[in-house]
Amino acid sequence: xxxxxxxxxxxxxxxxxxxxxxxxxxxxxxxxxxxxxxxxxxxxxxxxxxxxxxxxxxxxxxxxxxxxxxxxxxxxxxxxxxxxxxxxxxxxxxxxxxxxxxxxxxxxxxxxxxxxxxxxxxxxxxxxxxxxxxxxxxxxxxxxxxxxxxxx
Numbered sequence: 001x002x003x004x005x006x007x008x009x010x011x012x013x014x015x016x017x018x019x020x021x022x023x024x025x026x027x028x029x030x031x032x033x034x035x036x037x038x039x040x041x042x043x044x045x046x047x048x049x050x051x052x053x054x055x056x057x058x059x060x061x062x063x064x065x066x067x068x069x070x071x072x073x074x075x076x077x078x079x080x081x082x083x084x085x086x087x088x089x090x091x092x093x094x095x096x097x098x099x100x101x102x103x104x105x106x107x108x109x110x111x112x113x114x115x116x117x118x119x120x121x122x123x124x125x126x127x128x129x130x131x132x133x134x135x136x137x138x139x140x141x142x143x144x145x146x147x148x149x150x151x152x
Contacts, residue, residue: 002104014092029125032065036118041073041081052140063147120146
């Protein structure tokens with residue numbers, strides 16, 4: 001069942017870009033966060049989306065929020081992707097699709113690709129926005145608008 005606005009983000013764990021253990025409880029419930037699910041490293045829309053989050057990362061940090069990208073790609077793929085595009089935020093590997101399943105991410109494009117969904121979470125770990133669109137660039141502006149509403 002898919003998470004909805006008002007739900008608490010479930011606890012999840014993964015490996016980050018450095019191959020280190022990531023526990024969501026270290027961030028979720030302590031400060032605002034943007035968790036964005038995307039289909040695949042190094043594809044045109046996903047790269048543009050990641051670079052847009054990179055270019056506006058300081059705006060997210062200024063609002064006290066952390067950005068977390070999640071895809072089914074391996075840690076090695078994330079390492080190359082993050083290095084090539086100088087991504088300053090956390091990328092998580094969800095090769096077993098456990099995080100995607102916890103969130104209830106719907107497939108896109110006739111079930112062939114994982115969906116592209118962004119969650120904005122307040123400092124208590126409650127979802128305040130779910131934005132589901134294959135248009136990668138729109139996710140950044142929608143997330144910033146939602147964060148500005150909850151931190152002001």
